[in-house]
Amino acid sequence: MKHRKLWLTMTILALMTAAASARYFSLNPQVFMTQQRLTYMANLTPLLLHITGGTVALTTGPFQFLTGLRGPHRTLHRWLGRVYLLGALAAGVGGLLMARIAFGGPVARIGFAVLALEMLGATALALRAILRRRIPAHREWMTRSYALIFVAVTFRLFLIPTALGAPFALVYAADAWLSTIVNLLVAEALIRRARRPRTSGARPLTGSTESAPAGRRTISSPTSAS
Numbered sequence: 001m002k003h004r005k006l007w008l009t010m011t012i013l014a015l016m017t018a019a020a021s022a023r024y025f026s027l028n029p030q031v032f033m034t035q036q037r038l039t040y041m042a043n044l045t046p047l048l049l050h051i052t053g054g055t056v057a058l059t060t061g062p063f064q065f066l067t068g069l070r071g072p073h074r075t076l077h078r079w080l081g082r083v084y085l086l087g088a089l090a091a092g093v094g095g096l097l098m099a100r101i102a103f104g105g106p107v108a109r110i111g112f113a114v115l116a117l118e119m120l121g122a123t124a125l126a127l128r129a130i131l132r133r134r135i136p137a138h139r140e141w142m143t144r145s146y147a148l149i150f151v152a153v154t155f156r157l158f159l160i161p162t163a164l165g166a167p168f169a170l171v172y173a174a175d176a177w178l179s180t181i182v183n184l185l186v187a188e189a190l191i192r193r194a195r196r197p198r199t200s201g202a203r204p205l206t207g208s209t210e211s212a213p214a215g216r217r218t219i220s221s222p223t224s225a226s
């Protein structure tokens, strides 16, 4: 059950990152990122908008990939989807505002801004696809959207070498780009694999059951919406 293990690992990492981020809700500056403590204290509103939205999107996202929450149980999928959309919007707008004042100089700041715009764009395209009842295209854009939200996890994992002495500012700035690129490549690999006709009983993580390219696949019946 390769995909179940992948989903479980992704969900546990997402929940751990969301739990760690929730320390900001204490409003205690002592728990803020040390290098940015004063900046965060002066920009609490965009920071809290960003972290609230990010926590919501990061924790609800994994459950949208469960095939069990679609089909007959799609009411829950739809409601969670609306919550995810609001979370992603707040995380993206807050992320854009925070990008201007991020640590790591212009390289990191532009990297974060590009990430925020890509995530907002992918989420908007996922919404447009579902409103047009293009279910496979919706799944693919949601995979990209969540991969970009999941940068919150990858970014922190890639900072681990700094604990072993790697220069923090340098790794931080490179990470702002690298984590996005890695997550997008993984998302594209998963999407391509899900598009392939299935020869075994394995279920793709994206839950797609069709094999034609997304642009040509349209399900018009509302009863078949995920």
Ligand code: HEM
Binding pocket: 017, 018, 020, 021, 024, 032, 033, 036, 050, 051, 053, 054, 055, 057, 058, 091, 092, 095, 096, 098, 099, 100, 101, 102, 103, 104, 112, 113, 115, 116, 119, 148, 149, 150, 151, 152
């Ligand atoms: C599109 C996705 C995201 C973008 C563009 C983004 C952008 C940013 C930016 C620019 C900062 C300021 C960094 C700095 O001061 O150097 C930041 C900080 C932060 N973000 Fe995000 N972020 C994203 C996703 C998330 C998610 C999903 C969470 C989960 C809760 C999250 C949690 C945080 C936290 C806790 C901080 C404070 C810094 C820290 O303690 O690590 N972010 N983010």
